[in-house]
Each structure stands twice: as structure tokens, then as C-alpha cells.
Amino acid sequence: MSLNRTRNFKFDWITIILFLLLVGFGWLNIVSASSSGEITSYLDMSQPYGKQMVFILFTFVLIILVLSIEAKFFERFASIIYLVSMLSLIGLFLFGKTVNGATSWYGIGGFTIQPSEFAKFATALAVAKYISDLQTNIKNVKDQLKTALIIFVPAFLILLQNDAGSTIVYAAFFFVFYREGIPQIYLLLLLSIILLSVSALKFSVLITAIIIAVLIFGHHFFLKKKRGNILQPIFITVACIIFSLGVHLFYNNILQSHQQDRISLWLRLEKDPEKLEQMKRTILYNLNESEKAISSGGVTGKGFMEGTRTIGKFVPEQHTDYIFSTVGEEWGFLGSSFVVILFVLLLIRILHLAELQKSQFSRIYGYSVASILFLHFMINIGMVMGLIPTIGIPLPFFSYGGSGLWGFTILLFVFIKLDSNRINEW
């Protein structure tokens, strides 16, 4: 008994408080975004805010469950949890329900459940388990490939279900690998890929090729102290050019037209003002409305349940992916900054705790949690404010949805559980 009590107090209350603040504030905004001004009962199950309340209540059951499980369980059963999760993703191809074009749901009775929200937690466990294995050396290419495979399986399955947004989240694991010691060249490669892609689309392949050639040969002839084989810079240049061409091919032939449009708008590729106007009214409609809603909030906002654009439901999907625009409109600059700061504090706290972990498994898992939450945070809020192209993923703890909320909660609380156990690690 006494042991239990001391253990309970080891939970990191700062993280828990930040979590509670986010969930609570998120629910208030869901009330606003989904109620159209009148509330009969907060538990009205016909309304999103009522359902979300039930989801939140059930979340506490999950939390208690997770916290009462032995910490070692997660490490020991990581592979099995991962396997089950992958099976649940595969199962979607047989029993899945299609909503908004994505086959990501199981329908059970009146409820739907989205296994991809839980796959993140399962993948994080598997990654942590694999890398922390004594036989794994992340600097070894073969092990790198195996680790990559752990990620590619769910990412690929989810992509096949036509949920590109959730697929992108798996890129978060790059931060984990980098932290765990993959060679610097990968970071360089990643940066090059991003820069090359943007440059190839924005300035055309030819200009990109010229820039690359100038940079690489300039480096080769003038900066390098020991000039090596001339073939090396030629090879790199050619590779870059081929990649740029590939980007174009990918953009023009593989991307779906709505994805093309989103990127085109983000990079301002479309110059025809008439077509631009047309695009603004269609694809950019959400973004336009969400920016307007945020902007109209001003410094202090219009007040809880007073947002005219929220009441008028000007922003489609406002209680899910665009929930942050309600925060912007009703709580203004002060409220929105508060939410941003809460997220940043939560992420920093998780990172800090992860670094404190004595077991590699816990550290990697913690790092994965931070990375996944961060990617959601960056993409969602960035999208709602028009900083990045539209990618539909939820804002953790904030957006409406049971699967999402539970997925993130389990993700976070498994770490809190692991962290509480670090004293017993040895």
C-alpha cells in the first residue's frame, strides 16, 4: 500500500495540469463552435459538445486504466500492441466505413472508431522498443531500414485509406531517430529534399538546376581545401536535377488535383487573377473564413459564445480541424496565444522529462510523444492561420472526436506512467 502511494505521487502533475487545461478549454470552444448559441443540456448527446463531454468523461476511465497498469507491461507488450494495431488498420480494408473519402473508421453500433488515432501510440511503442533493444544499433544502415519499416507500415496503410494528413504525422519520428543518433547526413538530406522540392515547384527545374550547379561546383572548386574527384560534384548535381524533375512528375501526375491546388496556393504558383479568385472561393474558402474569424477576434476576442462567425458557422468543420479559429474569434489574441503557450509548455515539459529518463525505452517513447504532438500542433494551427497548406489533422486534446482524444490521451499517459516509474528502473 505504502509503495503504491509513493508511486502515485511520482506522476508529473505539471503535465497532467497542462493536459487538463487543454482538454477543458478545448471543450468550451467545441460548445461554442457546435451549439449555435443555445444550450439545453451540456450532456445533450445529439450535439457534438454533449458527445465530447461523454468522451472526456470516458477519458478519465482510460487514464486510470493506463496509470494502474504496470509500467513494464508497455515495453514487454510493445510488439503485440503494434501488431494488433496494424491488424486493426488492415481490417479497415474489409470492414471500414468511409467518411469524407477516407476509409478510416469502424462503425460499432452508433459509434465510430478510428484505429489510426491509436496506431500512433502503438508505433511509438514499437519504435522505442526496437531502438532500445540492445542488439539494435541505429547507426547501422540495416537497423535504420528496419526502424523505417516500423513506421512505413502504418503510414502506408493509412495512405491507402486516403488519409494523407494522418500519414504525414509519421514524419515526426524523424526527430526521434535524429535524437537517437542517425548520421547527420539524413538531416542534410531532409533539408535538401524540402528546399529542392519548394525550389523546383516555385522557380522551375532549370533555375533550380543552375542554382544547385553553382553552389556545388563553387563549393568544390573554391571552398574545399582538398579537391577530390570531379565526378562527385557532378553526381550530386545530376541527382539533384533528377530529383527536381521527379518532384514535378510527382506534383503533376501523382498528386490529386485538390492537393495540387493547396500546394499551388501555398507557393503562390497560380498567377492568373481570375483563377486565383475562383480558387479562393472554393478550396481556400475554409482558410479564408478561418483567417477572417481569427482576425475579427482582435486583441481580446468577442467573448464566449459571442463569435458571429462561429455562431453563423462560417468556418466548416470548425469544431474539428478548425477549432482554433473559434479560439481566435472568441478569445482574441490573448486567448489564442495562451493556447499556443500551453502547447509549447506541454511539449517542452515532455521533452524535458524524456531526457530525464534512465531507460532508453522510456526516453525514446517520450521523445516520440513530443514529436507526434508537436507535428499535430504545428500542422493544425499553421493550417488554420494560413501558414502551411491545408492538411486535415486534428489539434490534440482540442478538436472534437473521441478516437483522437483517446488516442492522444493514451499516448500521453503511457509516458506519464513510464515517467512515474523511472525511480524503479534499476
Add this chain to the structure above:
Amino acid sequence: MRKLLLLSIIVLVGLTFIARLFYLQVYTSKTYDFKDDNAIRKVFYYPKRGYVYDRNGKLLVANQPSYDVMVIPREVESLDTLEFCSLLKITKEDFIKKYDRAYTYSPRLPSPFVPQLSKKDYAVLQEKMWKYKGFYIQKRSLRDYQTTIGANVLGYIAEVNQGEIDKDPYYQMGDLIGKQGIETSYEKELRGEKGIKYIQKDRFNRDIGPFQDGKEDIIPTPGKDITVSIDAELQAYGELLMQNKVGGIVAIEPSSGEILSLVSAPSYNPNLLVGRERSRNYTKLYNDSIHLPLIDKGLLRMHEPGSPFKALVALTALQENVVDERFTVRCTGAYNYGGRRSMGCHCGTGTRNIFNGISESCNSYFATLYRKTIDKYDDASHAMDVWSSHIKSFGLGDYLGYDLTIGKKGNIPDGAYYDRMYPDFRWRATTNISNSIGQGEVLVTPIQLANMMAAIANRGYYYTPHIIKSIEGQPIDKKYTTKHETTIDKQHFEPVIQGLFDVYDKPDGTAHFLQVPDIEICGKTGTAENFTIIDGVKTQLTDHSIFVAFAPKENPKIALAILVENGYFGARFAGRIASLMIEKYLKGNITRTDLERWVMSYTLEHEYDKPTSGKPFKINANSGLMTVEEYERRKKAENDITQTDLQ
């Protein structure tokens, strides 16, 4: 180092977000105002526009409902254009044109699509309006004129233009605003304040209820009824008399400055500028370059005053003490000055004093008076300034300040004026001696002349002429109840008024034949030379016929000025009309039916045809009169000839 990558990116992204929020919500965001929020629909309620009554309480202008089809282009969804066009009675091309125009103006703001539907069209359309998203019917009130007279005074209302919207944000596209006459002058009083209902919309543009339970709604304030000083009967009579002539009549009540009638001929039926035909009718009126029906002749025609001006020359001379009532001049049929130069006189020879000087309009007498006035001071420029300020105290030479928005300054020259004209400063009274008989550099408008007569009738003061009598019982602007004293002492008026009386009273008076039984009229004939340019040649036309008068002599009730363009000498047309107007106003009926018949039977259209006829023509005495029938016969004959030519 590797530990710091994610951490620094997190912090960086956090800061970027806060910066972006700052940009969106603080830097670029205007203070939130629900009035500019396009989540809030504004529905406008236009109040009744104020009615207009004449001085006797006769209703002149009322309202009729009108229904405009408005469009908000952004909200338009695909519709059955064919059906919609047939309901609106427009073609598909019209539809596209109108839509594009509205879209160019603003995709987000309402624009009028088809203004002023007939009641029948409205009834049919209203049933089906729900089908056409982005279109709605806006009820407004249009004018309904209860009369056919006074178009120039009553003015008209029409859709606001962009300039007016920019100037006053109260207005928005499709609103109606006073464009002329009292509709402009009393726009604010007449229009009232439109009401606004704020309605919360959703993103499909559906109304989902009142915004903040209607707390912010504005109830419309109805426009105020106004009474104008016009006597509708007198106005109608003036317009009748002015048929087939071009010119103006301005009649003022001297004791108040109220404008009793303001006739501009030819006029038009004010109902022409109402409704869907408005713009077509307007263009037609606008293009009549001979008669210029849209130009208010009583306010805008600037001309030499001619002989009526002599009354002021006399008053000035008396005030400056250069002559007294007993002063006489011997007229030899011409006034000789500066050696060989001379100015002719039509008064017949004889000894002229102030009374017969005025009544027989002796040029020599007034030339002498003028010269004495200017020669009183050694410095001609200073003398001219003194003279000028006396004249200007009668409201000449500058805008009078009446409550109609159009006018002309006229011209009363002063010392500086001639110093500019003759930079060597070598000018004297004789240089501009024609000022003495109301020619030369002196220019006036009919309303200024009428006001001058009012000031003389009042023996030395006037009230700024005005068209407003009352606004729903409120007192009118103080400006119009403030006395303006002239610089002439009261006692100098009596001899001049006696002279003006003699114009009618004495057998030799220029208007003796225009006497009206039982009314003591004081008046003065006037004739103004005028010119036009035909093919680059300055060509003289028949003189303008001018007449000024007031009556009765004691306790005057009406002062007026009449301009009949190309009517030849003053008594011919203007004088006759003056007598008839005075009799009509003071007695209510006409005893001088002979005058009335004469005025009605003669036309001046043949004079107005001359400059554009392309043929040589005669003027003044050589021109001759023409009856309305003769003119019509001639026109018909000419038309037949053209017809034959064409065949």
C-alpha cells in the same frame, strides 16, 4: 546538440504562431465592428420621404411605393435565368450586363439590379423570389407629384452616384437622393433616417435570427413634411403665360423674402423624372439645347439688367448726395461725353427730373447721375468702390444665399475691376458710362433683380430670398429671417419709387398701357442686348425683354422680375406678364384679359429658331411678331418640305 533540434523547432514554431496571431489579430485587424461584419446581414427600411406643400397647404409632392430588385453577386447561385429574365422583362444579354456591372461594383455589397418594378410585376415576382438566391426586393418610396408645375423648384430624386456615396457614408448603392431643387436643399429633412435590422447569417447566407436579439437595430425615422413658399396657383399661371417663350419669372414677397413663384420656361412635367422612364426622359430634356428645360432660367440666366438698374443708379446718386430730387437734365436725344462720343436716348427730348427720368427711362439723365457719382471723388477707383458697395448692398454681384443649390454671382464691377481692365489706370466715369443704364460690365440674374425690387419696395432692406416656409412647424433657418439693410437711407427711396410708379401712372411712362385697375404698381421696363456666336461670327439677336415691378406701392405684397429671352423691348412681353402676375396674385382673377390673350397668342419660337436655321435673319423691330398658329402652320409646312425632299 542533437537534443536541441526539436526543442528549438518547438520554440520557433510557438513564436511564429504568436507572431502570426499578432499580425492577424492586432496588426491588421481593425477594431471589430459588427456593422462591417459580413456574418451580419443588414436589412434596410426606408422611411416615407417628407411631403411637400405649397404656401396655401396644397399638396404638391407625395410618395408612391417602388420595388427594386437588388443583387448581392457573391450570394447568387445557379438559377433559371430564362424564367427570371421573363419575370423581370429583360433579355438574357441585359441580365449578363447588369450582373457584370453589379459584380464590378462589389461582389459583396448590394447593387440595384432592376430598379422600380411596376406594381404588377412586383406582385408576380414576389411569389417566386425565394428561388433566386442573392436577389431580393427592396421597397423604397418614389415621388408622386400631385401637380405638373414647378419642376425646377421641386427638383427630383434619383439613385446616388459614387461621388455622393464617398461624401456621405449614409448612402449606399441604389439609395435615392435629392438631385435638384428642394429635394437637394432639404434632403436631410425630407429623407428622414433609414432603419436597419441586423440579422445573424450562417455560411449558407441563411438568416438564423436577429443579431443580439435586435438590441442594435435602428428604427427608421420618417422624413419631415415641408411647406414651400411657392404659391402653386401663381406658379401655374406664370408657367402658362410663359408658354412658347424662354425665360424666367421670379416673384418674392418683400416683407419676408419668401419666393412666391419661380418660373423657368419652358418647363416640364416633374412626373417625367420618376420611375423607369426617368433616365430616358432626362436625356431627352438634357439634349434640348435650344430651350434647355433643365436650366432654371430664373436662377441661372445671367444678363445685363438694362433699364431697371437705373433705379439703383438714382438711389446711389441721391445717397452720395451728388444730386437732389430737384436736379434736372436736358435731354437732347443723346448724351454727349468725352468730346465726340455720345450715347443715344429713346426718351424723346425734354427736361428730365428723377420722376420722368425713370418713367421715360432717359439715358442722358442717368448718365449724368452716374458721372457725378463717380466724379465725386478724385480717385476714380475709390469712387467706383463706393458706388459698387452701394449696389452690392442690394444683393447684386454675389450669390444671394437662397436655399436652392444653383445660382450665378452676376457682376458688379468695382475699382479694382477697372484697374485690371485698364492697367494704365487711365479710366474715368465716361469709360464705363454704360453701367449707368444697366449695360456694360453689370450682370445680374432674374432672382437678383427680383430681390433688388423687394429691397426697393421695402425702402431699404431685404430678406434673403428663400423657398422654404416651414418644416413641420419648426422655425426656418435664421439666415432667412435676418434683415439685410442696404446702404441707402430710407428717404431717398420715395422719389425713386414715385418714378417707378410713374412708369405706369404717367401717360408717357413706358408701361402706361399695362396698368391694372385698382392696383398701384411700381415697375421698370428693361431691354438687354444679347449676342450669340454663329459660325464664329458674333451675331446680335433680338433683345431680351425684361421687366421688374412691385405692388402695391404702399405696403408691397409682391416684387418680381421677368426675363423673356429675345422678347424685344421690356414692356412687350415681360411687362405684360408682370401686370398679369401681379393681378393674379393680388386679386386672384384677371381683369386685363386683353393682355392675357395677347401674351398667350404670340410665340417667340421663331426667334429661337433663328440662330440654328442657317439663314440670315432680322432682329428687334424688323423681326415682327408671330402668333402661335402662324408658327405652327409654318413648322408644318417646313416639315412637309423636308418630307418631300426625303422622298
